[in-house]
Amino acid sequence: MGIVEIRGLWYSYPNAPAPALRGLDLTVEAGEFVLLTGPSGCGKTTFCRCLNGLIPHFYNGELKGEVEVAGLSTRDHPTTELARHVGLIFQNPDNQIFALTVEKDVAFGLENLGVEKEEMLKAVDWAMSATGISDLRDRATHELSGGQKQRLAIASILAMRPKVLVLDEPTSFLDPVGAEQIFEVLNALNKEHGMTIILIEHRLDLAVRYADRVIVFAQGEIIDDGPPTEVFTAEETRLAGVGVPKIVALSNRLARRGITLEGPPLTADRFVEEIEKQLPKAGTPTPEKRAPPGLAELTGEHRGNPIIEVHDISYTYPRGVEALRGVSLTIHRGEFVAIMGENGAGKTTLVKHFNGLLKPQKGRVVVDGVDVSQVSVASLARKVGLVFQNPDDQLFSENVEEEIRFALRNFGFEREVIEKRVDWALNLLDIGRYRRSSPFILSGGERKRVALASVLAWDPEVVVLDEPTIGQDYAQKERLRHFLMQLRTQGKTTIIVTHDVEFVAECGPRIILMADGGIIADGPTERIMTDMDALKRASVSPPEITKVFSRLSRHGFPPDIIDVEEAAEVLHRRLREVTA
Amino acid sequence: MSLLEGLRFSRGTSPIHNLDPRVKFFMTVVLFAAAIMFLNLIPLLVILLVQVPLVVVGKIQREWAKTLKGGVFLAVIIFATNLLSFYFFRGRHLTSEMLEFALSLTLRFLVLITSFSIFFLTTSPDKLSLALEKARVPYEFNFAFITAIRFVPVLADEAQSIIDAQRSRGLELERGNFLARIRKYIPILLPLIINSIRRSLELAEAMESRAFGAAAKRTNLYELKMNRRDYAVLAVSALALTAALYIRFFTPPLGPVLPPFSIV
Incomplete structure (x- = not known):
């Protein structure tokens, strides 16, 4: 018998029109490393909740079928008891850390279980060394980076010594370096300690090499299940809208x-x-002719006048973090630019200077001929539209239409113009059917589009998108990519801030690489993405x-x-x- | 707000940080009580002189200085209002005693905020919660207290992101009259509240997954144990309290007494 046994599992959330899971049958053997993927809203998270008994003990609703983990039926054993057998790790590291210091947080679960101090210390030591955070022991939890926080979350679950580890998109908030560290930790746990891992991920390019088995979900059902190479060559997988890892796609x-x-x-x-x-063993290589230049190089031709000029700016946050040190760059009208680098490299700090949210402490930023230090954020925002990473940090209106009107009213547009613009933006992002719905009932991807529409509505000359691909599945990313191409053909200056290399490689923009608050490389995609030294310095791993x-x-x-x-x-x- | 800086724990190790929180609390209460008992310059100066070495040993000079700086404005007000009220209600003339009283009251204020600073700046919330646990405060309250502290920086970051996002959509917080400005906080408060509700759900799930409430009797990674130094500090504090009480009630006053209250 497998360590996870699922028979005929159906589940509907209370008041939901349709079931979230439809008749799952699944066996996971002890020691397997399972990669589970599927488009957003396919029931992956619901499935996780079933594994540690959050369903049916925490969520009501209708459950049919049997779920057994380590021989325990999740129906008869509450989550608090299952915690010793199956550990669940969530997407947002901040929402699963409870203590103020690292060590204390790792011990939290054991304290709750009433474990004696001696044993607790042993388990805490082990969990911290298995996740590589032993040197962070006495650090305050809020001072950690995103990747460190997520490793702490894993350690805190590990301390309870579960046999199965379930991770629900644990790397969504992390940069590629942080994500790879997480995968390495999981791999070591699987290979060295025989732990069963069930990993839910969109980042297939990075994750696929560790998995023994891939399961694809779509609309609450398992549509494919098997070794990675089989699953990713299967027609079902492609039809489900799951992105195939680049190397597999190439093969x-x-x-x-x-x-x-x-x-x-x-x-x-x-x-x-x-x-x-x-390849022939000793054949002389025939030098290849380079293919004709791609769109990216051609775009250099129809560059307009400079729209954003940054002259040697520096910025230090009040707490003493030096985020920018002497950055200079020029962005021309109509350019498509990606600013890349690891978390904390200064990317977001830089773009916040473009619409005056931050004023340079040293140096000068000129937008469309105006020095940003001289004018208000509102007047700059009219020209430079900034869309932030998390749509939930800006949505507040009763319906989508109102949400889009908000900025237009702030900028003092005429009533008729506002209505026209609202219609235009709704169409542009294909969310017209939600115009009277509350933005809060929409899915994550839809909320992101509403946030984007609410900025594009006033037709700013420059659009800046901060981490637009975070937490987005393959289909959503594709849609975003098409949308960006559309903006590009319209000649709109577009800037994206991202650490998604594969996405950038497909878009082909001018790339600005940042590290430690400075720009270390700047040029077309083909040049930057193949400049191994610069990529390494920026902790960006090249596309596959x-x-x-x-x-x-x-x-x-x-x-x-x-x-x-x-x-x-x-x-x-x-x-x-x-x-x- | 810099007055409140004195209440924010700063991580560090020093003999003061390492004191048992219960002993430290007692010590703070003694200093506090002594400051309330006396209204003359000499005893208050003595208390301050006792506190300064504690601040230095606890390596919290910088934070303490910030607190004092934040307190200056209030101290000036205390001094001025007292002096004025002495002048107006106690004979319409100023004496050197009145000046001393006004100064003493101001000094008392400084001594009180120093006491608080010493306690809060050197006591980690974790230890504070342990002390509360020992005092039989139910764990649920303790947990809520720690979680609240844990999420202060998270919420502050989130509020900043929301403000940035709405300003980027043309929201101008500083324009308009008072009412209009209050209305402008709606686009900031609503996302903050909704995110918090969402967060609380996620937290509850994570708590379940970490076996919250599983065992009837919870254990604790840290334990409070009094060592020799703690007992010594406890003894000295008790002695100081006795001495202060004796001096206050069984010896002649240490300085002038307030003149009678009269409105002329």
């Missing part, structure tokens, strides 16, 4: 062209090995395709390929030559 494209790789590989390293097997080609460059392949289609084309041409 799939090659397979369609008649080149099959053994595995097929899941990581860039393995992929390169497979390709090398098919680039990793492959930077390694294959010793065989004469061009190193600066980032697009999957182009990569497949180049590989196909070369391998056909070999076989011919």
Whole structure:
């Protein structure tokens, strides 16, 4: 019998029109590393709640079927008792930390269980070393970075020594470096301690290499379940709107062209090995002709006048954090720019200078010919629309329409103009059918679109999006990408702040890399994404395709390929030559 | 607000930080009581002289200085209103005694805020909660207290994000009359409240997952144990209290007594 046994599980939330889970049957064996994915709203979180008994003990509603974890039926055992057997880790690290110091938080669960002090200290030590946070022991919890907080959350669950660890999108709020550390911790727990891991993730490119098994959810059902390579080549997966990891996508494209790789590989390293097997052992590499320049390089041609000029600005927060040190840059009208770097590199601090939320302490910021220190935020915001990461930090109106009117009224538009603009923005983001709905009942992705509409409505000359892809599933990201392309063709100056490399690689903007409050590289996507030194300094890991080609460059392949289609084309041409 | 700086715990290690919170609380109460008992410059100065080394040993000079700076305005008001009321209600003339009383009252205020500073600046909320637990305050209250403190920085960040987001949508908090300005806080308060409700749900789920309330008798990672130093401080504090009481009630006054109250 498996460590998790699920038979005919149906569940509906109270007052919900449709069930969230529809007839799940699933067995997870002890020691498995399961990656669970699926579009937003497919029932992944509900499934997690079933595993540790939050459903049915914390949430009412209608539950049918059986869930057994470590031989205990979740119906008969409350969550507090199941906590010793199955640990649940949530998305937002802040909402699962209770104590003021790290050590005390790790002990919280054990204290609740009434564990004796000696045993408690042992478990706390073990949990902290397993997650690599032993040196943070006496630190205050609120001083930790997002990644450290999430590792603390894992340690706090581990201390109770569960056999199964369930993680509900634990890396959504983290940068790629933080996310990879989490995955490494999970991998070690799985391999060294035999812990069963059930990981729910959208970040498949990073997570897939650790998993033994992938399960795809759609609309409350399991539509695919098996080893990663099988699942990601299956037609069902593609139809469910799940993003396939880039390396798998590349292998799939090659397979369609008649080149099959053994595995097929899941990581860039393995992929390169497979390709090398098919390359002639001692053949002289024929230098590849570089493909014609992409859209990104062409856009450099129709650059307009400068719209944002930043001259040597520095900014230090009152608590003494030096967020920016001597940053200079110019953004031209109509440009599409991505500002990248790890959390704390100064990205958000920089863009807050663009609409005057922050005034430079040293240096000058000029927007459309006006020095930002001379004018109010409101008058700058009219030109530079800033959309923040979390839509919940701005939605407050009774309906979507009102939400969009808010800024238009603040800027003193005429009544008729306001109504026209509201209609326009609703159409632009395809949320017209929600115009009279409360923004609070909408899903996360829809709320994000409402927030975006409420800024685009006044048609600012520059649009700045802070972390637009955080917590978004594949389909939502695709929609966002199309939308950004649309803005770009309209000639709107667009700036995104992000650490989502794959997303940026697909959009192809001008990239500004930041680290430690300074700009370390600035240029078109092809150049920056293949500049391994600069990426490393900014703690940004290159896109998977680039990793492959930077390694294959010793065989004469061009190193600066980032697009999957182009990569497949180049590989196909070369391998056909070999076989011919 | 800098007056309240004196109540914010600063992490650190010092003999004062390490004192048992119950002993420290007793010590604070003794200093507090002594300051209330006397209204002459000399005894109040003596109390202050006792406090200064405690501040130095606790390495909280900087925070304490900030508190005092925040208290200056209030201290000036205390001094001025007392002096004025002495002048107007006690004979319409100023004597050096009246000046001393006004000064003493001001000094008393400074001594009181110093007592509080010493206690709160050097006692971690964790220890405070332990002391409360020992005093048989139900754990649920204790937990609520710690959670409230835990989420102060989180909420502050969130409020800042909300203010930034709404200002980016053209909200001008500083414009308009009083009523209009209050209305302008709605777009800030509503998201803050709604986010807090959402957060409380998530917290409740996380609490369940951490076995909150599982055992009838909870254990604690930290324990309060009095050591020799704690007993010594306890003894000295008790002695000081006795001495203060004796001096106040069984010896002649240490300085001038307030002249009779009269409205002429």
